[in-house]
Amino acid sequence: xxxxxxPYRAKPHPLTGVTSGKLGVWLFLASEVMLFGALxxxxxxxxxxxxxxxxxxxxxxxxxxxxxTFNTLVLITSSVTMVMxxxxxxxxxxxxxxxxxxxxxxxxxNHAC
Amino acid sequence: MSEAHSxxxxxxxxxFSTDHKTIxxxxxxxxxxxxxxxxxxxxxMRWQLxxxxxxxxxxxxxxxxxxxxxxAMLPDFYNQLGAMHGTIMVFMxxxxxxxxxxxxxxxxxxxxxxxxxxxRLNMMSYQAFVIGGLVMITSFFLPGGAAASxxxxxxxxxxxxxxxxxFWLVGMIFLIASSMLGAINFIVTIIHLxxxxxxxxxxxxxxxxxxxxxxxxxxxxxxxNAAAVLQLMDRLAGTSFFLPSGLVVGGEPAAAxxxxxxxxxxxxxxFLAHPEVYVLILPGMGxxxxxxxxxxxxPLWGYRTMVYSLLFLGFLSxxxxxxxxxxxGMGTTMSxxxxxTTMIISIPSVIILSCLVISLWGGSIRFSVPMLFALxxxxxxxxxxxxxxxxxxxxxxxxxxxTYYVIGHFHYIVAPGTIFALFAGIYHWFPKVTGRSxxxxxxxxxxxxxxxxxxxxxxxxMFEGMAGVSRRLFDPTIYAHGAAAHGLTVITxxxxxxxALAQIPFIINFFxxxxxxxxxxxxxxxxxxxEWAAPxxxxxxxxxxxxxxxxxxYEYSAPGAERDFSPxxxxxxx
Numbered sequence: 187x188x189x190x191x192x193p194y195r196a197k198p199h200p201l202t203g204v205t206s207g208k209l210g211v212w213l214f215l216a217s218e219v220m221l222f223g224a225l226x227x228x229x230x231x232x233x234x235x236x237x238x239x240x241x242x243x244x245x246x247x248x249x250x251x252x253x254x255t256f257n258t259l260v261l262i263t264s265s266v267t268m269v270m271x272x273x274x275x276x277x278x279x280x281x282x283x284x285x286x287x288x289x290x291x292x293x294x295x296n297h298a299c
Numbered sequence: 300m301s302e303a304h305s306x307x308x309x310x311x312x313x314x315f316s317t318d319h320k321t322i323x324x325x326x327x328x329x330x331x332x333x334x335x336x337x338x339x340x341x342x343x344m345r346w347q348l349x350x351x352x353x354x355x356x357x358x359x360x361x362x363x364x365x366x367x368x369x370x371a372m373l374p375d376f377y378n379q380l381g382a383m384h385g386t387i388m389v390f391m392x393x394x395x396x397x398x399x400x401x402x403x404x405x406x407x408x409x410x411x412x413x414x415x416x417x418x419r420l421n422m423m424s425y426q427a428f429v430i431g432g433l434v435m436i437t438s439f440f441l442p443g444g445a446a447a448s449x450x451x452x453x454x455x456x457x458x459x460x461x462x463x464x465x466f467w468l469v470g471m472i473f474l475i476a477s478s479m480l481g482a483i484n485f486i487v488t489i490i491h492l493x494x495x496x497x498x499x500x501x502x503x504x505x506x507x508x509x510x511x512x513x514x515x516x517x518x519x520x521x522x523x524n525a526a527a528v529l530q531l532m533d534r535l536a537g538t539s540f541f542l543p544s545g546l547v548v549g550g551e552p553a554a555a556x557x558x559x560x561x562x563x564x565x566x567x568x569x570f571l572a573h574p575e576v577y578v579l580i581l582p583g584m585g586x587x588x589x590x591x592x593x594x595x596x597x598p599l600w601g602y603r604t605m606v607y608s609l610l611f612l613g614f615l616s617x618x619x620x621x622x623x624x625x626x627x628g629m630g631t632t633m634s635x636x637x638x639x640t641t642m643i644i645s646i647p648s649v650i651i652l653s654c655l656v657i658s659l660w661g662g663s664i665r666f667s668v669p670m671l672f673a674l675x676x677x678x679x680x681x682x683x684x685x686x687x688x689x690x691x692x693x694x695x696x697x698x699x700x701x702t703y704y705v706i707g708h709f710h711y712i713v714a715p716g717t718i719f720a721l722f723a724g725i726y727h728w729f730p731k732v733t734g735r736s737x738x739x740x741x742x743x744x745x746x747x748x749x750x751x752x753x754x755x756x757x758x759x760x761m762f763e764g765m766a767g768v769s770r771r772l773f774d775p776t777i778y779a780h781g782a783a784a785h786g787l788t789v790i791t792x793x794x795x796x797x798x799a800l801a802q803i804p805f806i807i808n809f810f811x812x813x814x815x816x817x818x819x820x821x822x823x824x825x826x827x828x829x830e831w832a833a834p835x836x837x838x839x840x841x842x843x844x845x846x847x848x849x850x851x852x853y854e855y856s857a858p859g860a861e862r863d864f865s866p867x868x869x870x871x872x873x
Contacts, residue, residue: 190840192414194491206416206487213483213517221521224567228529228540231566236558 264293317418318839322425323404324732330396333432334718337387340380342795347372349792351774365444374773378447379439379463381771385450386467389579390474391432393717397582398478398516399428401724402485402509404732408830408837409503411494411846411868416487424480431473438466449771451572454541454564458533458555459548465534468527475524478516485513494829496848500606501867503828503852504592504599507606508585511613512578519574519617526567533559540564562627569620577616579713580680581609583720584651587673590723591655593826594670595662596863598853601654608647608654615644625693626700634693641691648684652677663856667824668742672723675750676716683711686761701771704764707757715753722749722805729812730819734835741808748801755794759787825864828852832868 194206202209233241242248271286316322346355352371355362359370366376407415415421438445443461446452457464489510493502502510529540537555541564544557592599599605621629621637656677664670686708689695699705722745729737766784768775775781775788822831829848833841846868854865 190413190418192412192416192418192492194416199491202490206491209491210417210420210483210487213486214479217479217483217517217521220518221525224522224525224570225529228525228563228567231563232540232558232560235560240558 260293264290267293315422317414317422319403319407319415319418319421320732320837320841322421323400323402325425326395326399326403326428327401329429329432330392330400333387334392334396336436337384337392338799340384340387342799343372344377344380344384345792345795347377347773348775349789351776365442375444375447377773378449378771379445382446382449382452382467383435383439386435386446388713389450389575390471391428391435393579393713393721394478394575395428396721397717398481398485398509398512398578399425401505401582401586401721401728402481402512405728405830406485406506406509407488407492408731408833408841409506409828410489410492410497411829411832411842411848412488412492413840413842413845415484416491417484420480420484424477424484427473427477427480431470431477434466434470434473438463438470441466451568452530452564453568454530454533454559454561455543455546455553457564458530458541459553465531468531468534471527472524475520475527478520482513482517482520485509486517489513494846494848497829497867500603501848501851503585504588504602504605504609505582505585507609508581508588511609512581515574515578515581515613515616519571519578522567523571526564526571529567530564562624562629565624565627566621569623570617573620573623574613574616576709576712577612579717581612583676583680583717584609584655586720586724586727587655587676589826589828590669590673590727591658592853592855593727593824594665594667594673595659596665596855597658597662598851598855599654600657600660601650602851602853605651605654608650612644612647612651615640615647619644622691622696625696631693638691638693642688645684645688645691652681652684667726668737668739668746669723669727669824671743671746672719672726675746676719676723679711679715679719679753683708683713683716686711698767699764701769702764703760703768703770706770707760707764710757710760714757715750719749719753722746725809727824728830729809730823731830731835731837733813734818735812735815736819736823737812738808741804745801745805745808749798752794752798752801756791756798759791759794763787763791822866825862827854827864827866829867832866 192206196205198204199206199209204212267286267290271283271290274280274282274286313321316325343355343358346353354360354370355367355372359367362370365373367373403415403421407413435445441462443463445463446457446460446467448457448460448464452464452467489502489506529538532538533540533542533555539555539557539559541561542553542555542557542559543561546553546555546557588599588605618640619637621633622641625634625637659674686704690699690705690708726737726742729735763784764770766787767780768778768784772781776785819835821835824831829846832846834843847870848867849870850865850867852867854860854867856863857865
């Protein structure tokens with residue numbers, strides 16, 4: 187099975203200028219846009235359709251500013267470490283990549299907890 | 300390449316295969332089993348409709364007491380059968396057969412590719428489909444049974460239904476994951492892996508139809524994914540996305556905070572389910588186009604027009620969903636908009652159908668079995684399409700909505716329409732898959748009764764609907780207008796049971812042809828497209844030498860050519 191060579195795995199296709207994997211991920215993202223589009227439009231519809239006094243906001247809805255801030259911080263730093271690990275891979279600095287990837291995994295784990 | 304493949308063990312070769320042809324066959328067999336299962340559910344429903352309250356013959360005594368009372372069907376079970384018949388036929392029968400099986404097997408061959416772009420993703424897509432299917436089927440054995448809120452699962456009814464609905468939603472999420480993986484794979488394969496010289500306008504129409512279908516699956520299904528997650532939250536986490544305020548269930552106020560919108564579910568559902576209708580029909584049109592070009596021995600009339608119509612159809616199918624919702628009180632402005640788009644979308648469908656009909660003109664037609672099914676597809680799809688126009692206009696829809704007329708209309712499109720196209724595809728590509736031809740006499744014995752009985756099922760439904768009989772009724776005879784139309788119901792039911800018998804020649808033909816010794820020729824239909832350039836059955840990797848394409852897909856009876864067909868992969872005018 188390893189002998190079966192599927193073209194455009196590693197080198198970009200002349201028509202699209204990207205590899206098959208990259209095109210696949212872009213298509214996946216298009217699908218995700220529709221998924222979140224549906225979720226966001228549901229939110230808009232429900233919120234617009236409800237009386238303002240019935241829509242819980244802030245603390246009333248069980249939201250906490252410190253936890254929200256912390257969450258945002260973790261999210262942002264995880265994308266920073268993601269970019270850093272990708273950049274060091276691109277520059278073939280594997281030591282830096284490992285450090286950044288480790289940080290990324292830690293962030294992800296923190297976020298999941 | 301083929302040696303490397305033959306060294307693989309049984310499991311890697313037949314069960315966890317990454318070969319697009321094996322996966323296509325897996326999809327095909329599973330989908331045929333699901334189709335038969337979904338058909339059986341409907342045959343039980345037809346008994347209740349034709350002979351309400353009487354014990355079901357043979358099966359009645361075997362079914363558990365939760366489903367039947369002394370052999371006679373219980374209303375809850377009828378609702379489960381109705382919901383699961385729709386779900387199984389659409390999501391586990393026709394789409395996997397049209398896209399999973401034919402798409403997987405034929406598309407890489409027709410574009411001259413060694414395999415799909417992501418073979419392992421392809422395998423996962425099939426596995427997700429099987430898991431989704433098993434979840435759906437097992438839900439019958441839950442306390443309270445399978446989902447019973449219709450295949451549309453309208454809220455708030457589905458929100459408060461028994462556990463079967465939860466299984467339906469979970470199964471649906473697996474099926475959606477499966478179709479998303481498949482869609483990504485198809486699009487990348489068709490864009491990246493076309494053989495040298497195979498430009499977009501040299502693609503067979505079937506490949507075009509699969510490309511557009513894949514885009515519909517990719518972009519429409521996420522809406523149902525989101526909706527399914529929200530409904531799961533409603534059912535399990537106590538939210539009320541779809542539960543309105545002041546909901547009363549069985550005389551008691553429902554234990555929900557309210558504020559949700561049942562209409563929201565319908566919008567999200569139909570945003571998927573209308574493009575889904577085109578997912579059901581487009582691959583069928585693609586197969587019919589292949590078969591017609593091949594059997595008329597002339598190029599498709601208006602190939603480019605058909606392709607542009609297809610693209611327009613795919614694009615516009617995202618803008619017609621609310622024509623299923625004229626009676627929900629969403630407002631006349633909305634209705635006006637959606638009836639306009641609905642009338643517009645009928646134009647490309649009519650163009651494609653007209654091109655196919657005109658393609659027959661002046662051809663020297665070979666009435667082979669696939670051609671018979673393809674020819675029957677044309678008027679059947681025509682009836683299905685034209686009867687849709689009164690439903691697409693808001694005013695007549697007020698009367699016809701949710702009657703048997705609707706059932707008759709869309710079944711004309713998917714049953715004698717798509718399913719006939721799929722039969723045409725099975726007869727057409729069977730020699731490619733197995734290296735054996737199917738028997739033509741048995742094929743004709745399969746075709747003629749099927750054509751007659753399909754009309755026997757769905758034509759009376761139209762009249763029943765026009766008489767005002769609502770769909771989903773457990774026993775329409777309790778109403779005077781239902782009792783008056785009961786004769787039509789009996790005709791429908793008997794036609795349905797006879798249709799099951801009419802499939803016996805097909806089943807015999809299928810297995811018997813597979814085992815017979817005599818091999819079919821390499822290109823038995825004298826076709827021009829690339830799949831016939833590969834050895835039969837195609838080895839792992841398909842083509843010993845990557846094919847090169849020299850001309851368009853349907854160069855039949857080219858002037859000056861020696862034979863009446865000039866394959867895409869042969870250099871000279873040959």
